[in-house]
Amino acid sequence: MFRNAMPRYEILSEEAMATLDGGWRRIVSEIGVEFLSDRALELFRQAGQKVEDQCVIFDPDFVLEQVAKAPRAFDVQARNPAHTVHIGDDSMVFGSVYGPPFVREGDVRRDAKIADFHSFAKLAQSFDAIDSAGGVVCEPEDTPLDSRHLDMTYALQTLTDKIYMGNVVSGVNARDTLAMTEILFGGREAIEATPATISLINCNSPLRWDDRMLEAQFEYSAANQAVVLTPFLLMGAMSPVSIPATLAQQMAEALTGIALSQLIRPGAPVIFGSFLSNIDMQSGSPCFGTPESAIGLLCTGQIARHFGLPVRSGGGLTSSQTPDAQAGYESLMTMLPTFLAGINWVMHSAGWLEGGLVASLEKYVLDVQVLEMLQHEFTPLEIDEASLAFGAHDEVRHGGHFLGAAHTMERFRTCFYRPFVNSSDNYDRWMRGGAKDAAARAADVARKRIDEYEAPPLDDAIREELQAYVTRRRRELGD
Amino acid sequence: MFRNAMPRYEILSEEAMATLDGGWRRIVSEIGVEFLSDRALELFRQAGQKVEDQCVIFDPDFVLEQVAKAPRAFDVQARNPAHTVHIGDDSMVFGSVYGPPFVREGDVRRDAKIADFHSFAKLAQSFDAIDSAGGVVCEPEDTPLDSRHLDMTYALQTLTDKIYMGNVVSGVNARDTLAMTEILFGGREAIEATPATISLINCNSPLRWDDRMLEAQFEYSAANQAVVLTPFLLMGAMSPVSIPATLAQQMAEALTGIALSQLIRPGAPVIFGSFLSNIDMQSGSPCFGTPESAIGLLCTGQIARHFGLPVRSGGGLTSSQTPDAQAGYESLMTMLPTFLAGINWVMHSAGWLEGGLVASLEKYVLDVQVLEMLQHEFTPLEIDEASLAFGAHDEVRHGGHFLGAAHTMERFRTCFYRPFVNSSDNYDRWMRGGAKDAAARAADVARKRIDEYEAPPLDDAIREELQAYVTRRRRELGD
Numbered sequence A, B: 001m002f003r004n005a006m007p008r009y010e011i012l013s014e015e016a017m018a019t020l021d022g023g024w025r026r027i028v029s030e031i032g033v034e035f036l037s038d039r040a041l042e043l044f045r046q047a048g049q050k051v052e053d054q055c056v057i058f059d060p061d062f063v064l065e066q067v068a069k070a071p072r073a074f075d076v077q078a079r080n081p082a083h084t085v086h087i088g089d090d091s092m093v094f095g096s097v098y099g100p101p102f103v104r105e106g107d108v109r110r111d112a113k114i115a116d117f118h119s120f121a122k123l124a125q126s127f128d129a130i131d132s133a134g135g136v137v138c139e140p141e142d143t144p145l146d147s148r149h150l151d152m153t154y155a156l157q158t159l160t161d162k163i164y165m166g167n168v169v170s171g172v173n174a175r176d177t178l179a180m181t182e183i184l185f186g187g188r189e190a191i192e193a194t195p196a197t198i199s200l201i202n203c204n205s206p207l208r209w210d211d212r213m214l215e216a217q218f219e220y221s222a223a224n225q226a227v228v229l230t231p232f233l234l235m236g237a238m239s240p241v242s243i244p245a246t247l248a249q250q251m252a253e254a255l256t257g258i259a260l261s262q263l264i265r266p267g268a269p270v271i272f273g274s275f276l277s278n279i280d281m282q283s284g285s286p287c288f289g290t291p292e293s294a295i296g297l298l299c300t301g302q303i304a305r306h307f308g309l310p311v312r313s314g315g316g317l318t319s320s321q322t323p324d325a326q327a328g329y330e331s332l333m334t335m336l337p338t339f340l341a342g343i344n345w346v347m348h349s350a351g352w353l354e355g356g357l358v359a360s361l362e363k364y365v366l367d368v369q370v371l372e373m374l375q376h377e378f379t380p381l382e383i384d385e386a387s388l389a390f391g392a393h394d395e396v397r398h399g400g401h402f403l404g405a406a407h408t409m410e411r412f413r414t415c416f417y418r419p420f421v422n423s424s425d426n427y428d429r430w431m432r433g434g435a436k437d438a439a440a441r442a443a444d445v446a447r448k449r450i451d452e453y454e455a456p457p458l459d460d461a462i463r464e465e466l467q468a469y470v471t472r473r474r475r476e477l478g479d
Helices: A014-031 A040-047 A062-066 A115-125 A144-157 A170-184 A188-193 A211-222 A243-264 A291-306 A323-342 A361-378 A392-394 A406-413 A427-432 A438-451 A459-475 B014-031 B040-047 B062-065 B113-127 B145-159 B173-183 B188-193 B213-221 B241-264 B291-306 B325-340 B363-378 B388-398 B407-413 B428-433 B438-450 B459-478
Strands: A033-035 A050-052 A056-057 A073-075 A085-087 A093-096 A102-106 A106-111 A165-166 A197-202 A228-232 A232-235 A270-272 A275-279 A345-350 A356-360 B033-035 B050-052 B054-059 B074-076 B085-087 B091-096 B102-105 B109-112 B164-167 B197-202 B225-229 B232-235 B270-272 B274-277 B345-350 B358-359
Touching: A014 A033, A014 A056, A014 A243, A014 A291, A014 B388, A033 A040, A033 A243, A033 B428, A040 A211, A040 A243, A050 B113, A050 B363, A062 A243, A085 A093, A085 B291, A093 A115, A102 A345, A102 A361, A102 B270, A115 A144, A115 A361, A115 A438, A144 A165, A144 A170, A144 A459, A165 A170, A170 A188, A170 A197, A170 A211, A170 A459, A197 A211, A197 B345, A211 A228, A211 A243, A228 A243, A243 A270, A243 A291, A243 B388, A270 A291, A275 A291, A291 A323, A291 B363, A323 A345, A323 A361, A323 B325, A323 B363, A356 A361, A361 A438, A361 B291, A392 A406, A392 B014, A392 B241, A438 B325, B014 B033, B014 B062, B014 B241, B014 B291, B033 B040, B033 B241, B040 B050, B040 B213, B040 B241, B062 B085, B062 B241, B062 B388, B091 B113, B102 B363, B113 B145, B113 B363, B113 B438, B145 B164, B145 B173, B164 B173, B164 B197, B173 B188, B173 B197, B173 B213, B173 B459, B197 B213, B213 B225, B213 B241, B225 B241, B232 B241, B241 B270, B270 B291, B274 B291, B274 B345, B291 B325, B325 B363, B345 B363, B345 B407, B358 B363, B363 B438, B388 B407
Parallel strands: A093 A345, A102 A356, A197 A228, A228 A270, A232 A275, B091 B345, B102 B358, B197 B225, B225 B270, B232 B274
Antiparallel strands: A033 A056, A050 A056, A073 A085, A102 A106, B033 B054, B050 B054, B074 B085, B102 B109
């Protein structure tokens, strides 16, 4: 997995951080945060916080006491130990797109199917740059709604041997995910010792945590599974049209959600979540890859470090409807700040199109291409006497070229990162190759990867137990 | 013009800088640098440097003494004073692509014509984000080679009122450019007082400054015009396959070129140039937007500041043959580090395709789009009590939305950057609009801008004097 040992790019002064700190404190103590869960309200009441209807009025220092119980970093285990990840410190973990109801292939946009879900799982397995196979990589509309989480979890568990995300639609779904994870990892104790799932708990921003997500959070945190407490902030809609105001709100929401996890189980692994962009103020459409979202992202990394928490943000986000130039630069407009900010858990790293409504195989491959480039870019340069290669200069001297120099010959295979989608072919060669643009070449790569996919080995007894669980639960759920 | 008041992203430690410093010193003092110009060799000999054939063996401290005479920052005047630029400090100046022999429009790639050159000049004039109309924006093959510089300079001078670049093909061309600039700005004294041209002097790397470029440098530096001393480094061909070795070479070349300008005229304005990428080691093709080029760029900004010099690098560089996703992310892979590194003079900011062989109107517009986004992103965030907008939170409270909040209503027109090419339209609206991708929308913008272009006012007497000069010189040059 990738460790980002490059410097962080931090843009908040101490004064700015203090102002933001005052901001979230005022929000949680004067306006409070709603938790639509009696269990949550009871926990906060017992802990001495003021509860009015479904709103908790917080003592900010109490929130910070809870936050301090969360681990600075933790591992999430994969069934292939080589794919276990570390979350926090300077590690960066990259996962697939999450949530799209649609799939785009070439010029066709259509409902996502379980076969698409399987294709994305295979891609996740096939690319080293992707650490997490994801969760709801797309919503397979050809599977029954009530048992869909079983189909998705089974696919992630069997088609990949990487970490995967837990279902959060309800407490029931979370319990199913946990049961299947226990089967895969050898029991509850094994997954409580080291988390084996990571789950996205979104805030219904502004300042409201909803009942269904909270039910899932209770299940996962009680089982010591990682949760990502994520304010869902499209400025102008779910937060004010001000980046500082939005950052303060994000702190208020994320920190109070994290505090709940610590009340459920002190020390439970959590991630300071961020999903922060803005709407177009004329149309109301969500926009991604915007300057405002990049600034928010840079600040968010710094803010999470201020609280000693692992942080989630970023990804390859774009509003574009197709994998075109806009998709290329908007995605990087998010992903490069993701690296600069040292984000630990990067959802939507690959496959996101059209504001997250569409999952795309071509875009998945293009995003992996960019991820690989950035992983090379954010690897510290070693500068020592040997790296100066004086001998090469002395061999070539004036006006010559280095193609045949001894220094070059010894290193030409590995000296530069070699892209697998980008073309630097000269025009004639590119025309002879069919004049394919990047999206067309990415489609070729995706097809080949899926065709050549090999399933990671899985014990037959475990597979059968998983299948039996899915069959039984599907019946119980009436599907 | 844009000032980048955000922090610099610096990745070189003091030790690394000291190692690189040792590197260039060893190159210039043990291998030396060739200057294919008797005038240059004579200047260096008179100044006490050792000259062997056409190679100067330098005392590195002598080089630094000369470099110290160069201004840390200077202005380049435009005929419209509102378009005069400052080069150095935290200013960033953006110019058009430079050098392509071909033009691409949609699916057609063809030789560039003077009409294309005019179109690019009109775009440069029309976009506020572009400060320099450029120089050889493309090579108009339908104009006679010997007098082409007259046609290009006249077009830049009359179709735009922004700064422009001087021709560097020869000393003769440089003298013509100067003569035409004197006409436009009211005489030699006026342009010696404040430079009115900026010219690209490329090194024939490794370690050789060629005669024709040096002739141009003599003309421009003697006239106190700005020159950009640019090592031309594609690692693997013109420099070793090592970033540190290439940075040391870049320092050796740029600093000795700058030293020459200071011998020609102490205090002459110069820019520490950088054009640094790598070749594909299998095909030999130049690659752009690579991780290695981004690392080199970040280091280059820091190195130039170490010497107290304005710095040129970056741009929207890509190997891609079309304005596709690859063009989108590769260009940003160069342009975002350009901002992080605080580059002062950014050539190839707009219009570059296919490794610089192709100029594209669509790409020009897409690049301006990205430039505008980055200029917003690199504007420091103001964080104070008012920016926290507590009143907005208090108005909306839990689970509501901010669309109609008073705070939003007061700011919705200006709160976010509004892109002019990016689409965040929902799918139905986008389909009704013709399902155009970013390149197609950019083509529409380019066409509209060119159609609606209005020439900036120019005194008739000056225009006639310029025309008379061009006519006379064209005749003298035999075209």
